[in-house]
Amino acid sequence: MALGSRATTNTAGTIPLQTRRKFDRSDLIVFKEVNHAPMLTKVLRSGNKRVTTDPKYYVFEDDYEKFEFELTGAVAAGTSLTLATDTTYIFITSLQDFLKAGDALHISAGDPNQSNAAGTVAAAGEDVIIEETIGINAARVTRFGGSGGQSYGCTNAAAGNTIKASLIGPPTHEGSTSPSALSGALTEDFNYTEINRLPWENTGSNIATEFYAGPDEQREARLKRKTFMRNLERSWWHQHRNIRRVSGKPKRHRGGWFEFIADTAASGTRIAVYDSTKELISGDGTQRMINFGTSWSVDDFNNAMEKAFQYGGQTKTGYSGPGFITRFENVMRPYIRMQWTTDKFGQKVATYQCTHGMVNFIIEPEWYNEYTNDLVIIDEEYSWYRYMGKCVVCKSSSRDIHVHTNIQAKDVDGVKNELFADIGPDQKHRNAHTWLTAQV
Incomplete structure (x- = not known):
């Protein structure tokens, strides 16, 4: 069992700890203020659909810091x-x-x-x-x-x-022409904020090229929403943190959870030994992560839960491979009963309650090979991307991420819209310093 060591402040929903916070990179960085992107803030917080005549919607580009x-x-x-x-x-x-x-x-x-x-x-x-x-x-x-x-x-x-x-201000703010400011100090535990965008339309042009007859805006919106969700999920787990230039401007790609856990840029190494020069927050400093494999006992799992809840909130999300869940149900069957439900995107969800708190288990459908025996426990409330539960930004209750729609003004050709969502550490993470909790 290993922890992405995080000491948290005594904030609501977290466990008060008597730990001294070490030097942190966020102490050096001035993050984007609300008034730098008032339209973005207003739309995300209210969750309302807005009509704009700007087809590019610049305020929804990457969230650059100062x-x-x-x-x-x-x-x-x-x-x-x-x-x-x-x-x-x-x-x-x-x-x-x-x-x-x-x-x-x-x-x-x-x-x-x-x-x-x-x-x-x-x-x-x-x-x-x-x-x-x-x-x-x-x-x-x-x-x-x-x-x-x-x-x-x-x-x-x-x-x-x-x-x-x-x-002054993020480069995408009106009046600024700078494409990007990239800090070389952000090399280990920090991650980029990434804006995901997926344009879609229901126009005469695409109706003529698709294999269905007549305008079907609801069907098109549903298909694009599913595609958008899968793109978010893949970047959430498997994407490498990177900078690519698109039309001459930098496009930042958020690193996935596995890259964050491994504490490596792109190698995908899943075992990362603790290094005091890289770990900025006080906490359990034995290893960043351990994979139990196919052989572990009830005591092993209980000890893992104890460490997992040592930092962060009392409600966590556990993403698991089918191999781990099979072993978990076999080992824990005499003691607990798992009641599985399914959300509308096909993810199986089960809730496990223990002395320390509650874990919402989710079977990751793509983890049938390398990660089949893994369980990743995270404090999902400290990230902008929420796959289930309440949306951190707009507080709306949902079984999946709250996807926002940038509605373009209708023209003679039909409807042209765009889905967008941001992925990255939110202000709670920056303040409480508790993001990744543990991996079993």
């Missing part, structure tokens, strides 16, 4: 500013791929290295505007929103020191 990075050189009109390219702060191929003319940078107000070359105006807490990029890692900027006081410069207090700055 990243701090380092600047060197003078910050004044006609002079250049250099972006530190060390992977500790920022990971880019070139500055031109990151900053564009018109982007605003915010100079940190609390940086002790700030000083003013002209001796009259300090730049702490100030915004500067990118005028143009110069070379690979430099840009010409102006101060005070691009107008006035441009003769005053901001330099480092001492040679070798740098100035902290951050891109």
Whole structure:
């Protein structure tokens, strides 16, 4: 039994622990504020369908965070500013791929290295505007929103020191042209937020090419919804964390649970020995995970449950292969009875209650080979993607994920809609630091 070690704060629905939280990467990152994407927040929280004439719906693109990075050189009109390219702060191929003319940078107000070359105006807490990029890692900027006081410069207090700055707002926010800001520090336990989108239509064009007669919007919506759900499920478990460029802009792909458990980029290794240099949160530090295989006893399972509920909430979701469930029912048959139900997407669900809490078992239909003897127990409430139960974002009760629809204005050709959902760690995960709990 191994745990993705997580110490949680004493928040509602979690077990209060007397553990001291270690340094965490989220302490360094300023995440997206609500007012940066008001339409996205409003739609997701209300769950209402909205009509838009924008067929691309930019606010539903990837949820980029605001990243701090380092600047060197003078910050004044006609002079250049250099972006530190060390992977500790920022990971880019070139500055031109990151900053564009018109982007605003915010100079940190609390940086002790700030000083003013002209001796009259300090730049702490100030915004500067990118005028143009110069070379690979430099840009010409102006101060005070691009107008006035441009003769005053901001330099480092001492040679070798740098100035902290951050891109204002997510790059997809209106007025920003930056495609992405990728932090090289996010290499182990953090994951990307991914927006999944699936356009669908019921128009004269696709009706003419499908093997059914006449407009059938409900049928088309149902088929696309099922396809969308399966795509979400596959990325939820098996996708590798990656960055791909689509139409010149980065598209982030969320790593699946197995990649997160294994603590590896793409190798798929399922046994990862604990490494104190990688584990940021205090907790059980023996191993990240163990597979019991086909031979285990009642005591083994009870001990596993005890460790699984050591951190996080008292209601967990257990994704299992058929081999594990077969062994579980045979071993535990004298003591418990499993009452299975089925949701509308064909996933078999059973509820198991023990002294420590409750586990909703789900048989994963694709785990008939390599993962057949596995059980992954997670705190699903700390993630944006919910396969069953209440939607974390909009609080609507559902047996499956609450898929939102971006309804386009009807045109002469018919209905054109789009399904979308986001996958990634939510604010509860960032605050409570309890995501993956255990694997049996």
